[in-house]
Amino acid sequence: MTSESGERRRFQTVRGTNDTLPDDQPYWDWVRSAAQSVAHRFGFRRIDTPVFEETALFVRTVGEGTDIVEKEMYTFTDRGDDMLTLRPEGTAPVCRAYIQHGMHTLPQPVRAFYITPIFRYERPQSGRLRQHHQFGVEAIGDPNPEIDAEVIHVLWSLFEELGLKNLRLHVNSIGCSNGDCRPRYLNSLRKYYSTRLDKSCEDCHTRYEKNTLRLLDCKEGQCQPIIDDAPTPTDSLCQDCADHFERLRSLLDLWEIPYTVTPRLVRGLDYYTRTVFEVHPAIEGSQTALGAGGRYDGLVEQLGGAPTPGVGFGSGIERIIMNLREAGLTPPDDLSPRTDLYIVYLGDTAHQHALRLAAELRKNGLSVSLPTGSRSLRAQLRSASAANARYALIIGDDEVAKGAAALRDLDTSEQSDVSLDAEAVKAAIAS
Ligand code: HAM
Numbered sequence: 001m002t003s004e005s006g007e008r009r010r011f012q013t014v015r016g017t018n019d020t021l022p023d024d025q026p027y028w029d030w031v032r033s034a035a036q037s038v039a040h041r042f043g044f045r046r047i048d049t050p051v052f053e054e055t056a057l058f059v060r061t062v063g064e065g066t067d068i069v070e071k072e073m074y075t076f077t078d079r080g081d082d083m084l085t086l087r088p089e090g091t092a093p094v095c096r097a098y099i100q101h102g103m104h105t106l107p108q109p110v111r112a113f114y115i116t117p118i119f120r121y122e123r124p125q126s127g128r129l130r131q132h133h134q135f136g137v138e139a140i141g142d143p144n145p146e147i148d149a150e151v152i153h154v155l156w157s158l159f160e161e162l163g164l165k166n167l168r169l170h171v172n173s174i175g176c177s178n179g180d181c182r183p184r185y186l187n188s189l190r191k192y193y194s195t196r197l198d199k200s201c202e203d204c205h206t207r208y209e210k211n212t213l214r215l216l217d218c219k220e221g222q223c224q225p226i227i228d229d230a231p232t233p234t235d236s237l238c239q240d241c242a243d244h245f246e247r248l249r250s251l252l253d254l255w256e257i258p259y260t261v262t263p264r265l266v267r268g269l270d271y272y273t274r275t276v277f278e279v280h281p282a283i284e285g286s287q288t289a290l291g292a293g294g295r296y297d298g299l300v301e302q303l304g305g306a307p308t309p310g311v312g313f314g315s316g317i318e319r320i321i322m323n324l325r326e327a328g329l330t331p332p333d334d335l336s337p338r339t340d341l342y343i344v345y346l347g348d349t350a351h352q353h354a355l356r357l358a359a360e361l362r363k364n365g366l367s368v369s370l371p372t373g374s375r376s377l378r379a380q381l382r383s384a385s386a387a388n389a390r391y392a393l394i395i396g397d398d399e400v401a402k403g404a405a406a407l408r409d410l411d412t413s414e415q416s417d418v419s420l421d422a423e424a425v426k427a428a429i430a431s
Contacts (some may be wrong), residue, residue: 016130018318027321029118029160030331032115034136038158039113042150043139047112051094055085061299061361063270065211072120086119089269089315090136091296091302098140099305100224105313108141109310127319135277135291138312142301145244148275148295148311149251155279155313156257163329164319165189166282167290169260171252173245174213174233176273177298185236187211198227216264229312232263244274271296275311276282281323291315340391340429342384342410343370346377347397353420354395360422366429391429395420 013019020028026053030085036046055075061067074086085238087093096114097103103110115135122128152169159167169417175181193200193208193215200208201220208215216227237245252259259277267276292311300308324330341361343408345354350376358368369387371380379393384392392408399405407418407428 011220014130016124016128018129018131023320026331026335027324028317029137030336031317031324033318033335034161034352035113035115035158037152037358038161039135039137042111042137042154044111044113044139044154046093047097047114048116049087049090049114050231051117052084052086053093055083055094057092057096057303060086061090061095061269061271061302063211064268065207065214066268068120068269072122074119074121087116087119089118089297090114090116090134090267091271091310092314093402094138095296095303095305095310095311096139096302098308099300099303100287103308104141104308106286109139109147111137111139112313113137118314127316129318131180133313135317136312136314138310139396140310141308142311142345143297143309145247145275146251148244150309151253151293152252152255152277153255155293155315155358158315159279159290159320162324164290164320164323164327165280168280168282169252169257169259170265170280171248171259171275171277172233172267172271173248173274173296174276174417175237175241179404181236181238181241181355182233182273184230185233188214188231188236189213190205192230195228206281209316213266214268216266217268227264230264233251233266234261234263241274250273257329267292267294271299271302273297280314288319289316290319315361336388339369339387339389340366341368341425342380342387342389343368344377344380344394345370345386346395349397349400350395353400357393357420357422357425361425364422365425366426393418393425 055073058073059069068088073088075083075094077083092266094114098110106152113136116133118132118134119130121130124130137151140152153345158168175184175185189212197205200223201218202216204218204223207218216230263278265278272294274295275299278289278292280288281290291313293311295309295311297309299310341356345351354370358370361368369389371383381392389410391406392410394408395405404417404419406415407425408415416428418424
C-alpha cells in the first residue's frame with residue numbers, strides 16, 4: 001500500500017482485535033454449534049440485534065459510573081449527528097428489542113440467545129480483547145428462581161459438552177432495590193468504608209461516591225484487607241430475596257451443579273438485582289471469567305417498558321477456545337472438512353476432461369480441487385496432500401482415451417482403476 005506521501009506500509013489488525021483464520025475455524029464452529037445446540041435444548045431461540053445502538057441505551061442500563069460507560073465504549077457521532085455506540089454488551093439490546101417488538105404478548109419468559117461481537121476499549125492482554133465475541137442467553141418475563149437456575153444450567157451444560165473440567169461456579173445475591181435490602185446494604189457498606197477511606201485506593205474514593213457496590217470489586221492490593229472484612233450483600237437481604245437465593249441454590253443442588261457462594265461477588269454492570277454468578281477456571285487470574293451473568297429485574301422498565309424481570313449470561317468465545325486449547329481439547333474431526341478429491345491431470349485433453357468432471361462432481365455435492373495452469377505430476381500430488389484431500393484421480397491423455405484412470409487413496413496409498421464418469425467416481429469414493 002502506498003500512502004499519499006509515497007511511503008509503503010503494511011497494515012495490521014487494530015490492537016486488541018484478532019483475525020480468525022481458516023485453520024482456527026474448526027474451534028469456532030465447535031463452540032458455536034455446541035452453544036446453539038445447548039441453547040435449543042433449553043428452549044432458547046436465536047436473536048440478532050444491530051452492531052450499533054443509540055449510546056443512551058447503554059449509558060442508562062449499564063450505568064454512568066461503570067468502567068464500560070466511562071472508559072470503554074466505542075462511541076461516535078454519525079453523519080446525521082446521532083450519537084451511536086458499538087455494542088459493549090448484549091443484554092440491553094435484547095431488552096430494547098423485547099419492548100420494541102411487543103414481546104410481552106408472547107408466552108413468558110421469552111428465551112433468546114445470541115452469538116455476537118462485543119466492543120470494549122480495554123487494555124488488551126491475554127483473554128482480554130477490544131473486539132471479543134459472546135454467546136449469551138436472556139430469559140425475559142419470569143421472576144422465579146427456577147429460571148435463574150436454568151440459565152446457569154445452560155452455561156454449565158455448554159462447558160460440560162465441550163469437555164472443560166475443573167471450573168468453579170461462584171454465585172451470590174446482591175438483593176433488590178424495590179424492597180429495602182439493597183439500600184440498607186449500601187448504607188452499611190458506606191458506613192464501613194467511611195472510616196477506612198484513608199487506606200483505600202484513589203479509584204475507591206470515586207466508587208464510594210458514585211458506585212458503592214463496586215468497592216467490593218477493587219483489584220488493588222491495599223484494598224483487599226478492607227474488602228475481606230466488609231459487610232456482604234447477603235447479610236442485608238430482605239426475606240423475599242433470601243428465599244429466592246435459597247431456592248436457586250436448592251435447584252443447583254438438585255441438578256448437581258457444583259457452586260461456591262461467594263458473598264462479596266459483585267458485577268461490573270449496574271443493572272443486576274438478586275442473583276449474580278461467574279464461572280472461572282480452577283487457576284484464576286483477574287481476567288479469567290469464562291462466563292458471567294445474573295438477574296436484571298429493573299432493566300426493561302428503565303428502558304420504558306412495563307416492569308419485567310429478566311435473567312441471563314454472556315460467555316466469551318475467545319476465552320472458551322483459549323481454555324480448550326490449554327486443556328488439549330480438539331474439535332471433532334468432521335469440523336475440519338476435507339477435500340474429497342484432488343484431480344491431477346497431464347496434457348491438454350486431460351485438462352479439459354478434468355475441468356468437466358470437477359464441475360459435475362461438485363454439482364453432485366463432492367468437494368473437488370484441481371490445479372490451474374500446467375504443473376508437474378509431483379507438484380500436483382504435493383498440492384493434493386496440502387489440500388488434505390482424501391483421494392487423488394490421476395488423468396493423462398491416454399486415460400481419457402481409455403475412459404478410465406487411477407484413483408489413489410491418499411491415506412493408505414492404495415490405488416484402483418475407476419471409469420472416468422462422475423457417477424462411477426462418486427461411487428468409488430463413497431465405497
Ligand atoms: P460481562 O461479565 O461483562 O457480562 O461479560 C461476559 C463474558 O464475556 C465474560 O465472562 C468473559 O467471558 C467475556 N468477556 C468480557 N469482556 C471481555 C474481553 N474484553 N475480552 C474477552 N472476553 C471478554 C456481560 O456482558 C453481560 N451482558 C452478561 C449478561 C447477560 N448478564 C445478563 N445477561
